[in-house]
Structures are given as structure tokens and as C-alpha cells.
Amino acid sequence: xxxxxxxxxxxxxxxxxxxxxxxxxxxxxxxxxxxxxxxxxxxxxxxxxxxxxxxxxxxxxxxxxxxxxxxxxxxxxxxxxxxxxxxxxxxxxxxxxxxxxxxxxxxxxxxxxxxxxxxxxxxxxxxxxxxxxxxxxxxxxxxxxxxxxxxxxxxxxxxxxxxxxxxxxxxxxxxxxxxxxxxxxxxxxxxxxxxxxxxxxxxxxxxxxxxxxxxxxxxxxxxxxxxxxxxxxxxxxxxxxxxxxxxxxxxxxxxxxxxxxxxxxxxxxxxxxxxxxxxxxxxxxxxxxxxxxxxxxxxxxxxxxxxxxxxxxxxxxxxxxxxxxxxxxxxxxxxxxxxxxxxxxxxxxxxxxxxxxxxxxxxxxxxxxxxxxxxxxxxxxxxxxxxxxxxxxxxxxxxxxxxxxxxxxxxxxxxxxxxxxxxxxxxxxxxxxxxxxxxxxxxxxxxxxxxxxxxxxxxxxxxxxxxxxxxxxxxxxxxxxxxxxxxxxxxxxxxxxxxxxxxxxxxxxxxxxxxxxxxxxxxxxxxxxxxxxxxxxxxxxxxxxxxxxxxxxxxxxxxxxxxxxxxxxxxxxxxxxxxxxxxxxxxxxxxxxxxxxxxxxxxxxxxxxxxxxxxxxxxxxxx
Numbered sequence: 136x137x138x139x140x141x142x143x144x145x146x147x148x149x150x151x152x153x154x155x156x157x158x159x160x161x162x163x164x165x166x167x168x169x170x171x172x173x174x175x176x177x178x179x180x181x182x183x184x185x186x187x188x189x190x191x192x193x194x195x196x197x198x199x200x201x202x203x204x205x206x207x208x209x210x211x212x213x214x215x216x217x218x219x220x221x222x223x224x225x226x227x228x229x230x231x232x233x234x235x236x237x238x239x240x241x242x243x244x245x246x247x248x249x250x251x252x253x254x255x256x257x258x259x260x261x262x263x264x265x266x267x268x269x270x271x272x273x274x275x276x277x278x279x280x281x282x283x284x285x286x287x288x289x290x291x292x293x294x295x296x297x298x299x300x301x302x303x304x305x306x307x308x309x310x311x312x313x314x315x316x317x318x319x320x321x322x323x324x325x326x327x328x329x330x331x332x333x334x335x336x337x338x339x340x341x342x343x344x345x346x347x348x349x350x351x352x353x354x355x356x357x358x359x360x361x362x363x364x365x366x367x368x369x370x371x372x373x374x375x376x377x378x379x380x381x382x383x384x385x386x387x388x389x390x391x392x393x394x395x396x397x398x399x400x401x402x403x404x405x406x407x408x409x410x411x412x413x414x415x416x417x418x419x420x421x422x423x424x425x426x427x428x429x430x431x432x433x434x435x436x437x438x439x440x441x442x443x444x445x446x447x448x449x450x451x452x453x454x455x456x457x458x459x460x461x462x463x464x465x466x467x468x469x470x471x472x473x474x475x476x477x478x479x480x481x482x483x484x485x486x487x488x489x490x491x492x493x494x495x496x497x498x499x500x501x502x503x504x505x506x507x508x509x510x511x512x513x514x515x516x517x518x519x520x521x522x523x524x525x526x527x528x529x530x531x532x533x534x535x536x537x538x539x540x541x542x543x544x545x546x547x548x549x550x551x552x553x554x555x556x557x558x559x560x561x562x563x564x565x566x567x568x569x570x571x572x573x574x575x576x577x578x579x580x581x582x583x584x585x586x587x588x589x590x591x592x593x594x595x596x597x598x599x600x601x602x603x604x605x606x607x608x609x610x611x612x613x614x615x616x617x618x619x620x621x622x623x624x625x626x627x628x629x630x631x632x633x634x635x636x637x638x639x640x641x642x643x644x645x646x647x648x649x650x651x652x653x654x655x656x657x658x659x660x661x662x663x664x665x666x667x668x669x670x671x672x673x674x675x676x677x678x679x680x681x682x683x684x685x686x687x688x689x690x691x692x693x694x695x696x697x698x699x700x701x702x703x704x705x706x707x708x709x710x711x712x713x714x715x716x717x718x719x720x721x722x723x724x725x726x727x728x729x730x731x732x733x734x735x736x737x738x739x740x741x742x743x744x745x746x747x748x749x750x751x752x753x754x755x756x757x758x
Contacts, residue, residue: 148191148423150359151715156226157187158360159419162389162412163225164218169408171239174247177398179219181323181383182290183258184357189288189319190223193366195428198229208257208273208515213321214248215400220256221245226423229255251543257515260543264298267318268293269503271304272512272520272549274316274376275497277474280473281433281516286370293333294326296340300535302347303505305378307525309348311497312730314372321356323385324734327399329671337380340370344378356381388415399637400564433516440468444595444620447587448529452612456551458587459608460484462594463521467492472598473513475499477506477524483551483608507532511544518548526550526566526607533572540577540603547597548573550606552696555730555738556646558610562730566607571702573605574674580625582602583672588617589629589671596625596688609646612734614646616669628677631667633687638757640666640684642694644673644704647744651695654749665753673704678711685712690719693752695744700725722752 148156160183161176168174190233195207211220221238224230230245244252246260257273259265270289277285295301308316324334333339337353344351352368353363362381369377385399386392389411389549392403403411412418445461464487466472466489475494480498489496499506503524529536529550539546553566566624573581576630580600584590590608597604616631623629631648632655643651651667658665668684670676685692705723711716726742739745 139515147426153191153350153359154185154469155419156421156423157183158388158415159226159421160187160219160222162415162418163222164490165403165408165411166418167235167238167344167651168218168402169405170236172402173239174218174402175215175400176218176403178213178292178323179216179388180387181356181385182216182321184217184359185321185362185385186219186223186290187318188362189193190227190425191423192363193370193728194284194288194425196425197427198227198255198425204281204433205283205285205431207428208270208287210257210266210270210287211249211260211271211669212261212289212295214260214266216290216292217247219360220249224255227425230399234642243548247363250541253690254538255683258511258544259538262538263292264300265508265535265538266475268300268304268508269305270316271313271505272509273515274308275509276312276516276518277315277410278311278313279494280435280518283431283433284429285315289316289318291318291320292323292367293320293324293331300504300508302343303502304508305344305349307499307502307505308376308517309507312374313376314374317369318378320378320380321381321383322381324394325385325396325399331735335382337382338378340500348375350375350377352377353380356383357380357387390414435468435470437471440470442466442468442595444591444737447615449615451615453587453615454609454612455584455587455590456608456610457484458590458608459523459549459594459606460487462591463488464491465603466595466598468497469519469598470719471517472519472521473475473497474518475506475510475522477501477528479524480739482525483523483549491732494570495716503528503532504535506598507535507539507546509544510546511535511539514544514546521547521549523549523551526553526569528565529569529672536576536603540579544603545601546603548604549606549608552610553607554646555608555726555742556611556697556713556735558735559732561732564705565730567699567726569607569628570673570698570704571706574702574707576603578602579674582625582671583607583644583673584623584671585645585669586616588615588621589623591672592623596623600625607645611646613646613649623671626672626675626677628672628680630680633666634714636664637666637688638664639693639753640664640668640688641749641753642668642670642684642692642704642708644670644696646697649746650739650746651749653746654753656748657746658753663753670704670708673707676707676711681708681711683713685719690717691756692719693722693756695724695749697739697744698725700727720756722756724748725751
């Protein structure tokens with residue numbers, strides 16, 4: 136028989152009530168997935184006891200105020216168990232039964248995998264192995280910055296424990312002593328196509344967790360007393376995170392499906408769902424008054440401090456990666472700006488921020504997935520994270536960047552050492568795909584400045600931008616082209632030289648701007664006038680400036696970039712002008728083959744993007 140709803144006076148329900156609540160969560164997960172015709176009810180059923188104990192007796196959360204600074208955080212790293220999460224929201228009174236039945240329907244915020252379209256969801260999950268790394272960033276904020284008592288709980292599936300990103304997260308959680316973080320491993324033995332890698336070998340998981348510097352508690356995931364005791368213990372931890380490793384049964388509660396393979400990701404047919412609901416004790420309408428969080432405010436608050444950007448003398452040679460570090464230090468005057476790096480900060484120049492603001496710098500070492508994930512977690516707590524590494528290495532974290540866009544996270548990513556311009560290190564270090572990759576991210580901004588002045592201004596603009604913002608910086612030092620009064624709005628461009636007699640427009644960004652200037656000077660001596668356009672904003676690109684350049688030159692454009700031909704600056708230019716009534720003629724100079732080692736000038740020349748190649752393309756196109 137279902138128990139009555141919990142009142143505010145009985146804030147901590149007893150375990151008899153929790154048992155009924157767990158059955159309700161199972162029943163509602165079945166109901167909504169069967170109504171939708173899809174979903175993951177059996178994956179939800181295995182973790183129902185864990186989540187019932189958590190929400191009824193240990194979670195501290197104000198569903199009326201999801202932005203409350205001291206709320207706990209609950210992340211479903213196994214995002215496919217969304218029926219369980221949404222059933223919890225119904226039990227908390229956050230959503231109605233009617234909304235519950237909109238699950239997976241067009242226009243519903245109850246999507247197949249959770250997203251922040253729901254105010255009680257911090258980040259999008261569903262690409263496995265991501266929820267726990269992001270939670271590390273949230274826990275870092277709580278322990279190192281906010282200094283608030285909120286706890287971060289993460290439900291992980293055992294299939295995703297094969298992901299390296301999970302162990303990057305456990306490692307960094309142990310390294311930083313994140314006692315305010317509790318991963319909960321739902322070890323139900325069965326994955327999508329059969330048994331998981333280690334099935335019910337919970338002792339193996341325990342040894343791995345402990346090897347990474349964390350504590351572990353192994354429990355029967357259906358023993359409410361054991362779960363309750365474990366959650367009480369993790370709340371008391373002060374030095375290290377504790378991982379709760381729970382042995383569970385997939386499909387728990389319905390004898391026809393318990394520990395049965397072949398039911399992953401399948402909704403129960405109506406007749407089977409009816410039998411399951413009957414065996415689980417029928418539909419319930421229990422309501423849980425989740426305990427409120429403690430009062431408190433973050434130790435760090437945005438105080439409106441003004442930022443004074445570095446200044447550079449025209450003609451001085453400064454690497455844009457150095458200007459990134461200079462500008463980041465300047466932005467550090469704002470208390471909510473934080474920086475992260477992947478053990479290359481002496482090359483990205485993020486180490487300058489570390490020296491100035493060590494308490495707001497987080498070293499993620501050579502763990503790029505965790506680097507991006509921690510930045511996402513810090514953004515959940517409304518910090519302004521700048522994450523830097525070599526541009527090529529962001530490719531290892533691309534799925535995290537893609538998912539961050541679905542989360543509507545605000546990330547600032549700086550990729551240094553891009554293109555063949557890096558020189559002798561060779562192709563393993565040369566980002567030649569990054570512009571294409573970052574442009575493809577939904578709602579992203581992609582910036583590629585050519586000098587120190589524009590870099591500093593764009594770094595400041597990044598701090599106030601929304602979404603995923605990527606800055607590509609150059610290894611070598613090049614002359615400062617712009618003065619203090621020049622402006623660089625996102626979506627803009629700069630005309631470096633132009634005249635009434637321009638025959639061709641050279642479109643460049645980053646290092647190739649300098650090659651274009653050299654080519655233009657050479658052509659000028661030959662009596663060939665050209666326009667040079669610095670497209671520092673690759674996305675959004677300055678379509679109006681491109682149109683004007685095409686109009687002024689009779690539709691003759693040379694686009695030159697230190698990137699593979701696919702998806703970079705050339706693609707951005709051609710996409711912007713493809714719908715024009717009279718599209719321009721475009722010659723596209725890019726890195727065509729696989730480069731090797733050499734000096735920067737040699738490599739750019741071999742790739743066909745040096746000044747002499749640009750000049751040759753102009754001569755061929757001008758008539």
C-alpha cells in the first residue's frame with residue numbers, strides 16, 4: 136500500500152517510505168517509456184533504490200530555486216536513465232504527471248537524455264563518460280572557490296566505466312581532494328549488447344578507485360540500510376572523495392526482466408508494462424519534500440572591476456599566444472575569471488595567470504577531456520573559465536566540446552601552436568583541422584587574430600561572449616599591426632590595405648595575414664594593387680566586408696590559410712558568398728598534403744601559403 140506524502144514536519148522519511156518511493160520511481164519510468172515507445176526503463180530500475188534513498192534522505196535541494204548557491208548538484212552521467220531522473224522530478228513535485236507523459240515527444244523539455252532545457256539539470260549527458268568529469272569541475276568550484284557546503288552526486292553506469300574519461304575524473308578528484316564529490320557506480324552487469332567488461336566484479340572497481348587516491352564503499356545497491364549508511368558516511372568525508380560502488384540488478388523489481396539480456400534501450404510493450412506495474416505494487420502518488428540546502432553565498436562574487444588590457448608598440452614582434460597570456464592576466468582582475476591548462480601552460484602562456492592568481496588556476500595535466508569537462512563544471516557555477524592547450528590536442532576532447540554546446544555552457548578555449556607554422560615539431564603537433572571542427576560546433580565562435588593587439592581585445596571579448604568560443608593562437612612572434620584605438624568586435628574584420636584600383640582581394644587570418652602583407656608589397660612594386668582583409672573572426676564571418684571586397688575587385692578573391700582546405704577560412708568565405716547573385720571567383724590556398732618537419736618559413740612555402748605563392752595566385756587571377 137502506498138504511503139502518504141511526506142510533510143515538511145517529517146523532513147527525513149523512514150526507509151519504509153523510501154522502499155515505496157523506489158517502487159514508484161520504477162513504475163513511473165516504465166509508464167513514461169512505454170507511453171513514448173522508447174527509452175531505457177531497465178537501466179533506470181537498477182538505480183531506483185539508490186536514487187530513492189538519495190532524494191528522500193540525503194539530497195539538499197530547493198526545487199523552487201534551482202539557482203540557489205548552496206543547492207547540491209545531481210548529475211546523471213548515465214543520461215540514458217532519464218526515466219528515473221524524470222520520475223524523481225515528479226516525486227519532488229517539480230513536474231506534473233501530465234508533463235511526465237510528454238517524455239521524448241516533440242517540443243517536450245523531457246528529452247531522451249537530460250539537457251539544461253530543464254532547470255534542475257546542470258549539463259547535457261548521454262554521451263557516456265562525461266557527467267563525472269564535469270562534476271569534478273563543479274566540485275572544484277565548491278571546494279576551492281565558492282567554499283560552500285553543497286555536495287556533488289553523480290550516477291554512473293558500469294558500461295561507461297570503460298571510458299578513459301571516467302578515470303581521468305577519478306584521478307583529478309583524488310588529486311584535488313574533492314571530498315564534496317560522490318560518484319555512485321550502478322554496477323548492474325549488463326550493457327547495450329550483453330555483459331559489461333567486468334560484470335559484477337565490484338572488488339576490481341574498488342581497487343581501481345583506491346589506486347587513484349579515492350575511498351570506496353561497496354554496497355548492495357538494493358539494500359536500503361546499506362545505501363543509507365554509505366551516503367551518510369560520504370557526507371562526513373573531509374579529505375578525499377568517496378565512490379559508492381553498488382551491485383545492482385538491471386530490471387530490478389520485475390521478475391520477467393531481472394538480469395535479462397536484450398532489454399537495454401527497449402520500452403516495455405503495454406501488456407508487459409501492465410504486468411510489471413502490478414508486480415511493483417501499482418501506480419503511486421508519493422511526494423517527497425527534499426530537504427533544503429544550508430544558507431550561504433559563494434566566497435567569490437563578480438565585483439565589476441575594470442580591466443586594463445596590455446598595450447603593444449606597433450612593429451614589435453609578439454606571439455599571439457603570449458598576448459593571450461598577457462590579456463588573461465589582465466582579465467584576472469575580475470574575480471570570477473578562472474584558468475585551466477593541460478600541462479603546457481609555459482607554451483600557451485596560461486602560466487602567467489597561474490603566477491598572478493594561483494588560487495584560480497587549475498592544472499589538469501595531460502588530460503584534455505578532463506580539461507574541457509572541468510571548465511564546463513566551473514561554468515555551471517557561473518565562473519568564466521578559460522581552458523588552454525595546444526590546438527591539436529583539443530581534438531581529443533571534441534566530444535566534450537560538442538556536448539558542452541548542447542549544455543549551453545559558456546567556454547573559452549585557446550588553442551596554440553596551430554598550423555604548419557609551428558615548424559620542426561612536425562605534423563603530430565600541427566592543428567590543421569581545428570577551425571573546421573570548431574566551426575561545426577552549434578552556436579560556436581571561432582577567432583584567429585594575427586597580432587598581439589587584436590588578440591588582447593578578443594580575449595576580453597571572449598569573457599563576455601556566450602557559448603563555445605575558440606581562439607587560435609600562433610607559435611611564432613610577428614609584428615604588431617594595430618594600435619590602441621583599433622577595435623575588434625566579434626563578427627568583424629579589418630581592412631589592412633585598400634585602394635580604388637584594387638584588382639584582387641586577399642583574405643587571410645592569423646599568420647597568413649603577415650604573408651598576405653608581404654605579397655601585397657611585392658605586387659605593389661609590380662604595379663598590381665590588391666586589398667588585404669584580416670578575417671580575424673572566422674565564425675561569425677564578416678559577410679558584408681567580404682561582399683565589399685568582392686564588389687571592389689570585380690569578384691576576385693584569394694583566400695589563404697594555414698589549415699587543411701576542408702572547413703576552415705576558405706569554406707567560411709565561400710559559404711558566406713555562395714548565395715550572392717554573382718558569386719566571386721575564389722582561389723583557395725591551403726595546406727594540401729601531409730606536412731613534415733622544417734622551419735616555419737620553409738613549411739609555409741612548401742604548403743603553398745607563403746608570400747610568393749599568394750603573389751602568384753593574384754597574378755593568375757587578376758586578368
